[in-house]
Amino acid sequence: MLFFNQPADCRRELYFEYGSSEVTKQYTLRAWLPTTSGDSYPAATTLRSNNFSYTNYLTPYGQCFHLLPAPDDMEAILRIYMETIHPIFPVLDYDNYRSKPAKSADKILLSLSICIAASVHPSSGQYFRHVAAYPADFSLMISNAIKSSNTLSLVQDKLILIQSLSLLSLFKLFSGNRQESKDLLSHAISHAHAAGLHYYGHRTPEKKQASTRALCCLFAIDTIHTACSRYPAQFHQRDFGSRLTSWVAEQEPCFQLFLRTILLLERAVDLSRTADYGGWEGSFPSFEHLLGQVDTSSIPVPLIATIEVLYHAVAIVACPSSTSTSACSCSSEAHPRQALAASRITYIVGEEFYGQLPLLPVIPYAVGLSLRVSWNTMLRSKTLLFKERARKQVLDNCAILRSLGGVYSSASCMADLAERLVYEQESKEEGGKNANENQEPPHLRSASWRWAPEPTVQSTYCLMHSQPSPYSPDAHFSNPLSDLDILDYFDTDVAVVGGTPENS
Numbered sequence: 001m002l003f004f005n006q007p008a009d010c011r012r013e014l015y016f017e018y019g020s021s022e023v024t025k026q027y028t029l030r031a032w033l034p035t036t037s038g039d040s041y042p043a044a045t046t047l048r049s050n051n052f053s054y055t056n057y058l059t060p061y062g063q064c065f066h067l068l069p070a071p072d073d074m075e076a077i078l079r080i081y082m083e084t085i086h087p088i089f090p091v092l093d094y095d096n097y098r099s100k101p102a103k104s105a106d107k108i109l110l111s112l113s114i115c116i117a118a119s120v121h122p123s124s125g126q127y128f129r130h131v132a133a134y135p136a137d138f139s140l141m142i143s144n145a146i147k148s149s150n151t152l153s154l155v156q157d158k159l160i161l162i163q164s165l166s167l168l169s170l171f172k173l174f175s176g177n178r179q180e181s182k183d184l185l186s187h188a189i190s191h192a193h194a195a196g197l198h199y200y201g202h203r204t205p206e207k208k209q210a211s212t213r214a215l216c217c218l219f220a221i222d223t224i225h226t227a228c229s230r231y232p233a234q235f236h237q238r239d240f241g242s243r244l245t246s247w248v249a250e251q252e253p254c255f256q257l258f259l260r261t262i263l264l265l266e267r268a269v270d271l272s273r274t275a276d277y278g279g280w281e282g283s284f285p286s287f288e289h290l291l292g293q294v295d296t297s298s299i300p301v302p303l304i305a306t307i308e309v310l311y312h313a314v315a316i317v318a319c320p321s322s323t324s325t326s327a328c329s330c331s332s333e334a335h336p337r338q339a340l341a342a343s344r345i346t347y348i349v350g351e352e353f354y355g356q357l358p359l360l361p362v363i364p365y366a367v368g369l370s371l372r373v374s375w376n377t378m379l380r381s382k383t384l385l386f387k388e389r390a391r392k393q394v395l396d397n398c399a400i401l402r403s404l405g406g407v408y409s410s411a412s413c414m415a416d417l418a419e420r421l422v423y424e425q426e427s428k429e430e431g432g433k434n435a436n437e438n439q440e441p442p443h444l445r446s447a448s449w450r451w452a453p454e455p456t457v458q459s460t461y462c463l464m465h466s467q468p469s470p471y472s473p474d475a476h477f478s479n480p481l482s483d484l485d486i487l488d489y490f491d492t493d494v495a496v497v498g499g500t501p502e503n504s
Helices: 054-066 070-084 094-099 105-118 120-126 137-153 157-169 178-194 205-229 244-248 253-272 287-290 301-319 332-351 360-380 385-408 412-430
Strands: 011-019 023-033
Touching: 054 137, 070 105, 070 120, 070 205, 105 137, 105 157, 137 157, 157 178, 157 205, 157 253, 178 205, 205 244, 244 253, 253 287, 253 301, 287 301, 301 332, 301 360, 332 385, 360 385, 360 412, 385 412
Parallel strands: none
Antiparallel strands: 011 023
16 A cells, blocks of 8 residues: 555555455555546556466465365375375474364365475375376376465464475475575575574574474485585584484484485585585495494385485485596496495396385485496596496486486486487497497386386376476487586476476
8 A cells, every 4th residue: 555745635555466266355555646637548446457466376266165075085195294294204293283273274275285385295195186297287187286476474383384485385386486596595594584483592492493494404404405516505514503403313314314314415515615625534434334323114215225326316416426526436436335325326226226215305315326327437537347337237227217207207208318418329339330230228128127117007197297307319419529518407406396497
C-alpha cells in the first residue's frame, strides 16, 4: 500500500481479480489517480489482469494439495523414507510431523518434501499412482510448490522451513542448475541464523534435539556442496566451536557415522584448496576406524555400505589431482589409495550391494569420481594388463551410471560420453583397424548385471524423471585426445528433481 502527498479526492481503489472462471479472488490496492479534466487518460477504478504477479506462486501451491498421495500411500512412502533416508539424514522432526493436523500447511509442506526424498527408492513408484503419464511435470510442480510456499511465507515455523528446504536442496544437489540447490540451502541456513539455532542458549529444551539435528544436516549438505561444486562453504566448524564435536557424539549411530565421514570430507576439501597441496598429511583414517567410534549393531548393512561409498569418495577428494600437480606420483601413497577407493566404489555399488543401496545423491557422485580415476589410470598406464583393467572399470562405471538413469536423468548421458571417449581412445591406439567392429557399445553387447535393464512400472512412476540422452556420439570428439580428463568434458551434476537439466 503506497501513499503520496496528493489531495484526498484523488485517491481511488484498484481491484485486481485473479483466478479461473470457477474461483475468482479479488485483491484490493489503494493508489492515487488524478481526476482533473486535463488528464490524457481515464481514471479507471477497476482493472482486470490475467498476469497477476503472484500467479507463478499461487498456481503451484494451490495444486500441491492435489499432488499429495492418498493417506495409505503416504504412510507407505513415509515408511520407505524412515527406513532408507532418515537414518542417514534425519533432518525431519518425526514426532512433531506426526502431531501436525493433516490439513495444515506445515504438514503438507513436509509431506511433499518426504515424497521428493522417498521417490528415489524403486519401490516407491507404486504409491504415486495419482501421477499421470508425465512424472517429471509433477516432480517440478512439487518442487515449485515447496519453493512457492517459502516465497509467500505461508509457513512461519522456521524449523519446518529448514527441514523442507534441506531435503529439497539435497535432492536438487545434482540437478542441471547448481545454483538452485545452493539457493535453497542458503535460504535454509538463513532461517537457521534468523532463529538463532547456532546459539546454544537460543533453543528451547523441547526443540533442542531437533534443532541440533537440523544444524548438523545443514552442515553436511554445505560440506557436500563445497566438495561437489567448488562453492565456498557457508558453515564452518568454528561457527559451532567445540559444540559440533559433542553434537556429533549425541546423534544416533547411523547419523553419527555419516557426520564423522562429513567431517573427514570437510578437512579434505579445506586441504585440497590450499596452495601447493601435496596430499593428506599423516595416515588417512580407515573406514573401519570410523566404524569403531560408533555402535554399528543397530545399523542396517546397506546403510553402512552407502556411507562407505561416501568415505571412498572422500579418499579420492583428499588426493591431489594428477592433472594439476606432480605431487601425486605413481610411487606416492596417495595414488594407490585413490585407485583403491575408486575400485571399492565400483565394487560396492555395482556388485557387492547391487540394487540394495539407498540412492542418495552421493552415490552417482562417488561413481563419477571413480570413473574419473579409472579413466586417468587407463590413459596413463604403460602396461597392457593395467590399461585393460582400468578400461574395464571405466565401462563398469558406465554401466552403473546408465542403470541409475531411471532416477538421475543425466547419469546415462554421462555414461554415453565416457564410452564414446573409450572408443575414440581405442581407435587412436589401434590406428583405426578395428574401429568398425567396436561401434556397438558394450552395454548392448553384454548387459549381464545392469541395475535396471528394462523400464518397469516402478521406474515409470518414479518422480525422478529419466529421458533419453540428448548426446549424439557422432557430434563430438571426432579427434581422440590422449590427455583428456573425463570430468573436464561432462558435468558430474545429475538431474534429480525436475527431469532434464534446467537452463541456468
